[in-house]
Amino acid sequence: MRPALNFRTIVTVVLIAALVLLPLYTGLSGNRFLLTLFTRIVIMALAAVSLNLMLGYGGMMSFGHAAYLGIGGYAVGILAHEGVLNGFVQWPVALAASALFALVIGALSLRTRGVYFIMITLAFAQMTYYTFAGLARYGGDDGLTIYKRSQFVAPIDLSNKTQFYYICLALLFGAIYLVWRLTNSRFGMAIQGARSNDIRMRAIGFPTYRYRLVCFVIAGTLCGLAGALLANQNDFVSPSIMYWTRSGDLIIMVVLGGMATPFGPVIGAVALLVLEEALSGITEYWQIILGPLLLLVVLFARGGIDGLLARADSKVRS
Amino acid sequence: MSGPAILQVENLAKRFGGIVATDDLSLEIAAGELHAVIGPNGAGKTTLIAQLSGQLTPDSGRIHFSGADITTLPMYRRSRLGLARSFQITSLFLDLSVLDNVALAVQAHAGHSFRFWRDARREPALRDPARAVLVRAGLSERADQPASALSHGEHRQLELAMALASAPRMLLLDEPMAGLGPEESSAMVTMLRALKGKVTILLVEHDMEAVFALADRITVLVYGRVIASGTPDDIRANAAVREAYLGESEGAHV
Incomplete structure (x- = not known):
C-alpha cells in the first residue's frame, strides 16, 4: 500500500518545513517583505481551511465567506478604537460575533439549495460590506486604522513580526488538525453524507439541516479568527476585506489546492498568492496570465493541485 | 397474516397540477406481512412511497404508523420510528x-x-x-x-x-429489482424471502413473478386509486385487474 515515492507527502512536508523555517531565512537575508507576504498567506490559508470545511467536506458553496474576515477584523478594530486593547477580550468577541453572524446567515440560507444558496450567501456578505462602509464612526469606506495590536500577556507581542508569524502559523496548523478531527468524526461523516446525497441522509434518519448549520457556524467562526489576525497584521481594517471578490479568492484557493483534503487549501493559498505576487511584478495585467492558469487547473486537474499530486503518485506506483 | 395493522393509510390524496397521483387511497398493512403494490406505469406507486416516507406531503388524508399519526412528520423522524425506505433510482x-x-x-x-x-x-x-x-x-x-x-x-x-x-420495523421497497438480470433478481428474491416475517414490507415491484411468489397480499393501483386488494389468488382471479392491468402484457405469465 505504501509507495516508495509519494509526491503528495513530499510536497506537503516540504511546504510545512518551508513555512516553519521561513523566518530563519528572512532573518538571515533581511528580507522583511517576504515575511510580511507569508504572514498574509498563512492567514488567508486559515480562512481557506475554514471554507474548505463547509465547501469541500460539507458541499456548501458559500460565496460570502469573506464576510467573516470582516466581522472578525472589525471586532478587533472597533474594540481597539473604543480603547479595549486586551486580546483576551478582542479575540473571543471576534469569534463570538462571527459565530452569531454565521448562525443567522446559515439558518436562513441553508433553507435554499444550489444557485439560490450561492446568491443568498453572496447577498448577505454584500449587505455586511455596505453596512460597514456606512459606519461613519468607524471610518466608513476609508476603513479604520488600528494604532495598537491586540495586547496579550508578557512574552506575547504581536508587534514582533517573527512572533506574530509563528502565532498565525500555529493557529493555521491547529485549524487543520481541528478540521481533520471534525471531518473524521461522526459529525464529519454526517456532513459528508449530506454533501453526497441529502435526501438519502434524511431518509436514513439524519436531520441534515442541523448538521449543515453547525458546520456553517464552525466554518464562519474559524474564518472570523483569520479576520482578527488579518486586522492585526494590517494595523487596519476596511470594508474591502469582505468584498465579494475576496470570497471568490477563497473559493479559488480551495478549488486550486484541492477540495476536501486537509492541506489542499494551504497549497492553494500559497500557490495563488505567490503567483499573484510574482506575476504582478512582471506586468500590471497579471490577471490575464493568472486567469487562464486557473482555467487549466479547473479543466485538467480535478481535485486541484493535491489531486494532481495524488494522481502522479498512483502513476509511479503502477 | 391478519395481525394488527402497523401502517394505516386513510383517504390519501396528492395532485400535481391537473394530474391526480394519489386519489382517495386507503390501505392497511398488517404487522409482519409482505404487501405488494403493483400497477401500470404512472399509477402513483412511487408517489405513494414518497408520501409514506415523508419526502412528499399529501394534500389530504392521514398516515398512521404503529399507532402514531405521521402524516406531517419529516423524513428523518419517520426513519427513527422504524420506517425505512429504499429508492427506485439507486440513491447512495x-x-x-x-x-x-x-x-x-x-x-x-x-x-x-x-x-x-x-x-x-x-x-x-x-x-x-x-x-x-x-x-x-x-x-x-x-x-x-x-x-x-x-x-x-x-x-x-x-x-x-x-x-x-x-x-427497521417496516421497509418501503421501491422496485428493488429494477434493472437486475435474471440471476441477480433471483438472489434478491431469496434475500427478501429471508426477511419475510421478520420485518413488515411494502414492496413496489414490476417483476410479477417475484411479486406473486413473495407477497402475502397485493394491492393494485391504477391512476392513483386502489382497484383491488387481496391475496395473490384473489388478484389473479379479479376481473377488473385482468382488464386494467394484467390482461395486457404480463397476464399471460400469471
Missing part, C-alpha cells in the same frame, strides 16, 4: 466506501451525531453492525471499495442493506 453515497454507506445508516440510529472528535471509522459500535449487514447482503468483500465502483446489481443490494442497517 457514491463517493464514500461501501462500508461507510452502511455505517452511516447505523450511525443515524445511534443517537445524535454532534460528536466531533472520535474517529467514526474506528468506532466498533458503528463498524461492526455495518459489517454484519454487509455479510447478510453478500457484499462483505466489497466493503472497502467506493460505492461508485459497484455494479448495478450490487448497488441494489447495497440499497437494501442500508435500509436494513437501521433494524
Whole structure:
C-alpha cells in the first residue's frame, strides 16, 4: 500500500518545513517583505481551511465567506478604537460575533439549495460590506486604522513580526488538525453524507439541516479568527476585506489546492498568492496570465493541485 | 397474516397540477406481512412511497404508523420510528466506501451525531453492525471499495442493506429489482424471502413473478386509486385487474 515515492507527502512536508523555517531565512537575508507576504498567506490559508470545511467536506458553496474576515477584523478594530486593547477580550468577541453572524446567515440560507444558496450567501456578505462602509464612526469606506495590536500577556507581542508569524502559523496548523478531527468524526461523516446525497441522509434518519448549520457556524467562526489576525497584521481594517471578490479568492484557493483534503487549501493559498505576487511584478495585467492558469487547473486537474499530486503518485506506483 | 395493522393509510390524496397521483387511497398493512403494490406505469406507486416516507406531503388524508399519526412528520423522524425506505433510482453515497454507506445508516440510529472528535471509522459500535449487514447482503468483500465502483446489481443490494442497517420495523421497497438480470433478481428474491416475517414490507415491484411468489397480499393501483386488494389468488382471479392491468402484457405469465 505504501509507495516508495509519494509526491503528495513530499510536497506537503516540504511546504510545512518551508513555512516553519521561513523566518530563519528572512532573518538571515533581511528580507522583511517576504515575511510580511507569508504572514498574509498563512492567514488567508486559515480562512481557506475554514471554507474548505463547509465547501469541500460539507458541499456548501458559500460565496460570502469573506464576510467573516470582516466581522472578525472589525471586532478587533472597533474594540481597539473604543480603547479595549486586551486580546483576551478582542479575540473571543471576534469569534463570538462571527459565530452569531454565521448562525443567522446559515439558518436562513441553508433553507435554499444550489444557485439560490450561492446568491443568498453572496447577498448577505454584500449587505455586511455596505453596512460597514456606512459606519461613519468607524471610518466608513476609508476603513479604520488600528494604532495598537491586540495586547496579550508578557512574552506575547504581536508587534514582533517573527512572533506574530509563528502565532498565525500555529493557529493555521491547529485549524487543520481541528478540521481533520471534525471531518473524521461522526459529525464529519454526517456532513459528508449530506454533501453526497441529502435526501438519502434524511431518509436514513439524519436531520441534515442541523448538521449543515453547525458546520456553517464552525466554518464562519474559524474564518472570523483569520479576520482578527488579518486586522492585526494590517494595523487596519476596511470594508474591502469582505468584498465579494475576496470570497471568490477563497473559493479559488480551495478549488486550486484541492477540495476536501486537509492541506489542499494551504497549497492553494500559497500557490495563488505567490503567483499573484510574482506575476504582478512582471506586468500590471497579471490577471490575464493568472486567469487562464486557473482555467487549466479547473479543466485538467480535478481535485486541484493535491489531486494532481495524488494522481502522479498512483502513476509511479503502477 | 391478519395481525394488527402497523401502517394505516386513510383517504390519501396528492395532485400535481391537473394530474391526480394519489386519489382517495386507503390501505392497511398488517404487522409482519409482505404487501405488494403493483400497477401500470404512472399509477402513483412511487408517489405513494414518497408520501409514506415523508419526502412528499399529501394534500389530504392521514398516515398512521404503529399507532402514531405521521402524516406531517419529516423524513428523518419517520426513519427513527422504524420506517425505512429504499429508492427506485439507486440513491447512495457514491463517493464514500461501501462500508461507510452502511455505517452511516447505523450511525443515524445511534443517537445524535454532534460528536466531533472520535474517529467514526474506528468506532466498533458503528463498524461492526455495518459489517454484519454487509455479510447478510453478500457484499462483505466489497466493503472497502467506493460505492461508485459497484455494479448495478450490487448497488441494489447495497440499497437494501442500508435500509436494513437501521433494524427497521417496516421497509418501503421501491422496485428493488429494477434493472437486475435474471440471476441477480433471483438472489434478491431469496434475500427478501429471508426477511419475510421478520420485518413488515411494502414492496413496489414490476417483476410479477417475484411479486406473486413473495407477497402475502397485493394491492393494485391504477391512476392513483386502489382497484383491488387481496391475496395473490384473489388478484389473479379479479376481473377488473385482468382488464386494467394484467390482461395486457404480463397476464399471460400469471
